[in-house]
Amino acid sequence: MIALETEKAYPENYQQTVQQVVKENETGYLPPLKTKIDSIENYDFVFVGFPTWDMKMPPPMKSFLKQYNFSGKTFIPFNTNAGYGVGTGFETVKELCPNSKVLEGFEMKAGAERDGQYLVIKGEKAEEAQEKVKNWLKKIKLIQ
Ligand SMILES: Cc1cc2nc3c(=O)[nH]c(=O)nc-3n(C[C@H](O)[C@H](O)[C@H](O)COP(=O)(O)O)c2cc1C
Numbered sequence: 003m004i005a006l007e008t009e010k011a012y013p014e015n016y017q018q019t020v021q022q023v024v025k026e027n028e029t030g031y032l033p034p035l036k037t038k039i040d041s042i043e044n045y046d047f048v049f050v051g052f053p054t055w056d057m058k059m060p061p062p063m064k065s066f067l068k069q070y071n072f073s074g075k076t077f078i079p080f081n082t083n084a085g086y087g088v089g090t091g092f093e094t095v096k097e098l099c100p101n102s103k104v105l106e107g108f109e110m111k112a113g114a115e116r117d118g119q120y121l122v123i124k125g126e127k128a129e130e131a132q133e134k135v136k137n138w139l140k141k142i143k144l145i146q
Contacts, residue, residue, distance in 0.1 A: 009034045027058055032068060047078060050079050054081060054088055059090070059095070067095065076105060077099065077105065079107035080107055080135075083111060084112070110131060
């Protein structure tokens with residue numbers, strides 16, 4: 003499991019980050035990543051998890067998907083959002099990696115930075131998430 007880190011951190015301030023992301027989406031800017039993976043060829047299945055930003059895939063995840071050759075690999079995308087859904091995020095996996103297989107994704111409402119809600123997947127919500135994830139993995143036949 004590896005977290006993507008950008009070379010330059012996004013602002014601490016939520017609204018500033020939103021504004022920056024909107025601009026990056028408008029111009030198609032792909033932020034350089036500090037995270038490097040030197041063994042991508044060893045993996046056949048790649049779970050890609052990302053929050054919804056601006057109803058899209060966050061630019062750093064686009065950087066990641068553009069940076070490596072995922073031809074012939076299978077993606078399993080999953081997403082958290084503030085309640086507005088995944089937006090175009092799963093479609094973007096297909097667009098950026100046309101030679102990869104993309105399984106049905108999973109999305110779930112999580113925290114909402116805008117409203118100061120952080121780390122909400124705990125307690126009952128964590129149990130709910132676990133159940134939903136299990137059902138999804140069964141549906142896409144990754145577990146029995
Ligand atoms: C820059 C930015 C833009 C966001 N845009 C959206 C959005 O368009 N729609 C949405 O539902 N949530 C949006 N969110 C909320 C995040 O998707 C949500 O807080 C995140 O999935 C929470 O995940 P976590 O609880 O795992 O941290 C945005 C958050 C940030 C920081």
